[in-house]
Amino acid sequence: MLHLLDIADWSPEDLEKLMDVADDMIARPDDYFDAAKRKKLATLFYEPSTRTRLSFEAAMLELGGQVLGFSEASSSSVSKGESVADTVRTVGCYADLIAMRHPKEGAPTVAAAFSPVPIINAGDGGHHHPTQTLADLLTIRREKGRLNQLVIGLCGDLQFGRTVHSLMNAMARYKSIRFVLVSPEELRVPEYLREGMKSLGVPFTEVERLEDVIGTLDVLYMTRVQKERFFNEADYVRLKDSYILTMEKLKPARRDLSIMHPLPRVNEIRQAVDKDPRACYFKQVLNGKHMRKALILKLLEAAK
Amino acid sequence: MNINEIQDGYVIDHIHAGRAMRIYRYLELDQLDCSVAIIKNAKSQRMGRKDIIKIDELIPLNLEIISYIDASATVNVIKDGKLIDKKRLTMPERVVGALKCKNPRCITQTEQELQHVFVLKDREKAIYSCYYCDTIHKPED
Numbered sequence: 484m485l486h487l488l489d490i491a492d493w494s495p496e497d498l499e500k501l502m503d504v505a506d507d508m509i510a511r512p513d514d515y516f517d518a519a520k521r522k523k524l525a526t527l528f529y530e531p532s533t534r535t536r537l538s539f540e541a542a543m544l545e546l547g548g549q550v551l552g553f554s555e556a557s558s559s560s561v562s563k564g565e566s567v568a569d570t571v572r573t574v575g576c577y578a579d580l581i582a583m584r585h586p587k588e589g590a591p592t593v594a595a596a597f598s599p600v601p602i603i604n605a606g607d608g609g610h611h612h613p614t615q616t617l618a619d620l621l622t623i624r625r626e627k628g629r630l631n632q633l634v635i636g637l638c639g640d641l642q643f644g645r646t647v648h649s650l651m652n653a654m655a656r657y658k659s660i661r662f663v664l665v666s667p668e669e670l671r672v673p674e675y676l677r678e679g680m681k682s683l684g685v686p687f688t689e690v691e692r693l694e695d696v697i698g699t700l701d702v703l704y705m706t707r708v709q710k711e712r713f714f715n716e717a718d719y720v721r722l723k724d725s726y727i728l729t730m731e732k733l734k735p736a737r738r739d740l741s742i743m744h745p746l747p748r749v750n751e752i753r754q755a756v757d758k759d760p761r762a763c764y765f766k767q768v769l770n771g772k773h774m775r776k777a778l779i780l781k782l783l784e785a786a787k
Numbered sequence: 788m789n790i791n792e793i794q795d796g797y798v799i800d801h802i803h804a805g806r807a808m809r810i811y812r813y814l815e816l817d818q819l820d821c822s823v824a825i826i827k828n829a830k831s832q833r834m835g836r837k838d839i840i841k842i843d844e845l846i847p848l849n850l851e852i853i854s855y856i857d858a859s860a861t862v863n864v865i866k867d868g869k870l871i872d873k874k875r876l877t878m879p880e881r882v883v884g885a886l887k888c889k890n891p892r893c894i895t896q897t898e899q900e901l902q903h904v905f906v907l908k909d910r911e912k913a914i915y916s917c918y919y920c921d922t923i924h925k926p927e928d
Contacts, residue, residue, distance in 0.1 A: 566899045587894040589919025593901060608892045610920055675916060675923045682909070 485785040486595045486602040487778060490613040490653045495630075498653070502621050504777040505770070512545075518780055519548035525578035526552035527570065528605070529585045534746065535605050535614070538768070539582045542775035551578060568597040575599035580782050582614075583607075601782040609643040615745050616649040617778060618771030622763055623654075623702060625770065626741040631658040638665040638693050639706035639726050639751060641672045646745040647706060648676055655685045662687035663696050667722050670708065692725045698735035703728075705744045707751050728752045733759065743767055796821070797848060798863040799840040804828050806857045806927070807838030813852045813886065816842065852885045854878055855905070855915070856926050880907050882915070890922040 487493065493501075508515050524543040526536050531554060540550045567585070571594040574581055582603040583591050588610035595602045606612045624630055635654060637647050641664055651672070654660050662680070664672060664687055671677075671689055680687050690696055697703065708726045710719055727750060728742065744752055744764040756762055802810065807825050810816075816823045821844035831837040842848075845866070853860055854876040864872035884902040888895050895903045895917070904918035915924045 566901075567894065568898070568901075585894070586892070587897055588890065588892050588921075589894040589917070590898075592919050593894050593898055607894075608920070610892075675921050678909070678914065678923065 484595075484598075484601055485782055486591075486598075486604075487613050487782070488591050488595055488602065488604045489611050490616045490649045491656075495656050498617070498620060501617065501774065501777045501781060502624055504780065505621055505773040506625075508773050508776055515546055515776065515780075517547035519543060519546035519783060522546075522548040522580075522783055523578040524548060524550050524552075524779065525574045525581045526550060526554070526605070527574060527581055527583045527585075528552065528554045529556040529583070529590075531555050532584050532606065534768070535584065536582075538772050539603075539605065539614075539775055542772050542779060545772075546776055546779060548579075548779070552582075567593045570594075571598040571602065580779065580786070601786050603778065603782070606645060609645050609648075611649050612645040612745075613649050614775055614778065615646045615771065616653050617774035618767050619646070619650050619704070619743060619745075620653060621770040621774050622743060622767045623741065625766075626763055627701065627739075630654070631660065633657075633659075633701045634661045634663060634699055636663040636665060636693075636696060636700040636703045637706070638703065638728075639708045640670045641666040641706070642670045644706045647672070647704070650704065651676060651680065655680060655683050660685060663700060664689045665691070665693050665696060665726075667691060667708070667718060669718070691722065693728070694725065694732060697732060698737065700736065700740060702741045702743060703736070705742065705748070705751055707747075707749055726751055728756055730755050730759070733761070736761070792868065793841060793843055793865045794868050795845050796841065796843045796865050797845070798865065799842075799853065800837070800861050800863060801831070801834060802838040802840065802857050802860045803834070804836040804838055807840050809856050810840060810853055810860075813856065814849060816840070819844070819846065821846070849885060850874065850876060851879050851882055855882050855886065858913075878907055878910055878913065881905065881918075886924070888917040888920065888922055889924065889928070890917065890920050893917055893920040893922065895919055 526539050528536050543550050567590050575598045580601045582605045583594055584605040585607050588608035590607050591602050591604035604613055641647050740761045742762045824841040826839040828836045829839055858876045858878045862874040863870055882905040888903050895901050905915040906918050908914045908916050913926050
């Protein structure tokens, strides 16, 4: 059975086809208004995430389907100690596919092993967040017109930022991709990802300050740096401003730079940047909904 | 126990110096009633220094765990005081249920009756990763 657990499980060709469908949905929304009629999506959110859950629900509703589920573990049978395996076996009797967010890493892999219906990983701990990556890929393709020959800057919390991990895994498969990783030393990408990039031969550099590299980037992917992630106050004070994007900091940036952010943001992109034509983060939200629609259709089709 | 003369049992030889205690721990040799000897930092022509474990009984031995911790070890099987088999080890592709993932956020920490699975990622560098959460594990950790 086809699931979406890790973006790397899907070939670039399969992802391109999904993006083609999403593009078509944007161009011809009326063609899809009842494409998932009489189908049900269960959203099992073991930890709160309003925007991802609403994006899935909006996607399913726009396809003419229906949604059910829970939005926090305390209101579900999980609070009684039920395993992930039993939960999905039960919910699989009610719904045609399941979108799951879980604080434990690898939970969707367990779910997929037991579920009678397709599983979508809607985020597992600090591990993967593949549907955010679908939104990111479509945004890059629509903004840049390509997914190869790009210098991609990723800035902020790269250790715990699962959107960053999924995006790197996906983009590493395209030709002539180079990553510029901008983070404090404590929040660099995890070792497995660094090893993975090395074994794939994908070049990357690691720097501490955004100012030093912003002029070299085609895409800048911002994430939030939380104060509590720093090991000491002195480093936080020294580096905090480096991870906040302002119009001033954008001065040396390219005119065709695409500024992205998985949202929600706190203060890492100043609101003045929103008006800049290079800001793409709200387009990303919309693209995310269309990619989730394309994904739902693809999984329902494959499960027939 | 005369550690030089085993009648029926094993001599796990050519263990990298410092790894014998890990093998001892993972094989749960402390649970055995028979004699077990650990020789640390023995002189070795080939390795400089090595560890050796001797077990004075032919217990069921989990070679997967030994291979994971130190694939360069050799397992000598002794019966009636004679060497009857010399097992050379290779790193297993998967280690199932024998080792625990160190990531506190891994689903294996909470899901009932879920076996921990380690998958070999890089044979040359001896790198394994957790099947569920991808956390890297190295035998020397």
